[in-house]
Amino acid sequence: MDPDEVASIAGFLRNPQRAWEWLRQFKGLVDDRSPNAGHRALARLEELTAGRRFTVITQNVDGYHANAGNQRVLEIHGTIHRVRCHLRCGFAECWDPDSSKPFDCPACSAPVHPDLVMFGEMLDEEVFSAAENESLRADAFFSVGTSFTAQPAARPPVWAKSSGARVIEVNPHPTALSGLADFSIRSGALEFFEALCRVIEPNA
Numbered sequence: 001m002d003p004d005e006v007a008s009i010a011g012f013l014r015n016p017q018r019a020w021e022w023l024r025q026f027k028g029l030v031d032d033r034s035p036n037a038g039h040r041a042l043a044r045l046e047e048l049t050a051g052r053r054f055t056v057i058t059q060n061v062d063g064y065h066a067n068a069g070n071q072r073v074l075e076i077h078g079t080i081h082r083v084r085c086h087l088r089c090g091f092a093e094c095w096d097p098d099s100s101k102p103f104d105c106p107a108c109s110a111p112v113h114p115d116l117v118m119f120g121e122m123l124d125e126e127v128f129s130a131a132e133n134e135s136l137r138a139d140a141f142f143s144v145g146t147s148f149t150a151q152p153a154a155r156p157p158v159w160a161k162s163s164g165a166r167v168i169e170v171n172p173h174p175t176a177l178s179g180l181a182d183f184s185i186r187s188g189a190l191e192f193f194e195a196l197c198r199v200i201e202p203n204a
């Protein structure tokens, strides 16, 4: 599938049925799978640091961080589990799995689409400014597994650094963030967070 046709707002408006069908298949894959050990390690880290403010800022749209148990998750690219009137009024509801065809907003009649940010659309302002606030007040910021190329999603670690947080990059490969980070750890997310949990809780 050409991402321009199925994952961009222009492609969606050209052929809503095709984009909708592709997104429905994607949602099917997400629903059939579940959080992996990396998600669970991150949720465990939140439990082990209970009493501290802990926020996950994610570009993922699959909902797995919340499913794994993280309490405060900011999904800056939205979620596949909801539909929303992005083009006009913001009406939103859960994506009914039986809803196999694109439909118009019951409130304003604009075309509704799954509540993820498509190419050519702006990020949700409310979610992104919450991500900014959390980044600015962080003591420690882990930037995990992102290539650090998609703007503006790459901004949070820069905000965190600018207000004095320790920034720890966790990535098997160097990225544009590596020079800015206080620590650049060449590791996958799973190995890193499992190891960190073991340090905090050595007998687990």
Ligand SMILES: [Zn+2]
Residues within 6 Å of the ligand: 085, 088, 089, 090, 091, 105, 106, 107, 108, 109, 110
């Ligand atoms: Zn609407």
